[in-house]
Structure formats: structure tokens, C-alpha cells
Amino acid sequence: MKKIITLAILFFSFVSVAQIKVLETVPVEKLGKVNNNYIQKIGDEYTVYYTSIVSDDDDSSSLKKFSFKNVNNDYTGLYNIIMNGFNATPLYDIKLELPNNYIWLHYTGSTLPEKSTVQFMVSSKDASSGSSNVSEPLVKDQINKLFQK
Numbered sequence: 001m002k003k004i005i006t007l008a009i010l011f012f013s014f015v016s017v018a019q020i021k022v023l024e025t026v027p028v029e030k031l032g033k034v035n036n037n038y039i040q041k042i043g044d045e046y047t048v049y050y051t052s053i054v055s056d057d058d059d060s061s062s063l064k065k066f067s068f069k070n071v072n073n074d075y076t077g078l079y080n081i082i083m084n085g086f087n088a089t090p091l092y093d094i095k096l097e098l099p100n101n102y103i104w105l106h107y108t109g110s111t112l113p114e115k116s117t118v119q120f121m122v123s124s125k126d127a128s129s130g131s132s133n134v135s136e137p138l139v140k141d142q143i144n145k146l147f148q149k
Contacts, residue, residue, distance in 0.1 A: 032146040034138065036063060039146060044070045050120055054134040064133045066101045066122050079147045081105070086116055086140050093121075100125055106134075114140060 031039040036051045047067040068074055078096075082105060085094055091107035104121040117137035124131050138146070 032148040034142045034146045035136070037135070037138070037142075037146060039148075046070060046075050048120070050122075050133075050135040052133040053136050064122065064135075066098060066103060066120075068098045075147075079143070079149060082118060082143055083140070085118060091116065108137065116140070118143065 029041040094105040120135040
């Protein structure tokens with residue numbers, strides 16, 4: 001009788017492990033895109049992918065990213081901060097703190113306001129990696145397209 005019970009328990013344990021479970025998935029939305037730069041949304045987390053033109057890490061990939069959750073409408077807040085930086089006189093860098101990164105918005109002026117640019121200068125908070133990257137310059141219209149505004 002003990003052998004039958006033991007076999008039954010083993011049989012049911014194998015059956016329960018071998019079952020297929022359907023896991024809930026969150027749709028991935030690709031928002032605006034400019035050249036190789038784009039913003040991706042998964043649930044309430046936004047990830048900005050950008051082409052790095054200057055990098056001091058060992059990763060040979062030129063596509064870098066930084067992420068943040070949309071707490072207190074941070075996605076629109078980031079867009080507004082970037083756009084307001086174009087209108088500042090004089091243009092100055094803005095430093096932002098994200099959960100895993102520091103981001104400097106580096107503005108470069110021009111005689112024509114529509115030719116002023118902004119670059120993301122991203123450095124990791126993780127002291128062991130110490131990596132920093134600089135995005136390609138983006139003009140105001142490209143920021144609007146990237147953020148779908």
C-alpha cells in the first residue's frame with residue numbers, strides 16, 4: 001500500500017510540474033522614433049534608447065538606454081523640461097536624477113532658435129560600472145517627434 005501511495009504522489013508531482021502556465025504579459029509600445037533613437041513603453045515604464053556618439057564603457061554597441069517609471073506623469077514632465085530648456089536664456093545644462101542614472105541635458109545654441117540642439121549625457125549611478133555616454137544632438141522638432149508631441 002505504501003508503494004502505491006508513493007507512486008501516486010510521484011505521478012502527481014510530475015504532472016503538476018509539466019503543466020503549461022499562461023503568464024500575463026504587458027504590451028510593448030514603441031512610441032516616437034528619430035533615426036535610431038526611440039522611446040519604448042512597457043506598462044508604466046518608459047525606456048529611452050539613444051545612439052551614443054561618445055562612450056567610455058567597454059560595450060561596443062552604440063545604442064544605449066535609460067529608463068524611468070511614469071510616476072506623477074514623469075514622461076510629460078521630462079518632455080516639458082527638455083522643451084523649456086530650449087527657451088532658456090542663456091542656454092544652460094540641466095541635471096536630472098533617475099533611479100539608476102544621472103542625466104545632463106546639454107544644450108548648444110545657434111543663431112537660429114530651431115537649430116539649437118540638446119544631447120543626453122548619461123552616467124550610471126553604479127560606481128562599479130562608472131560608464132557615461134553622450135547622445136547625438138537633437139533639435140526641437142526631433143524631440144517633438146521622439147516624444148510624439
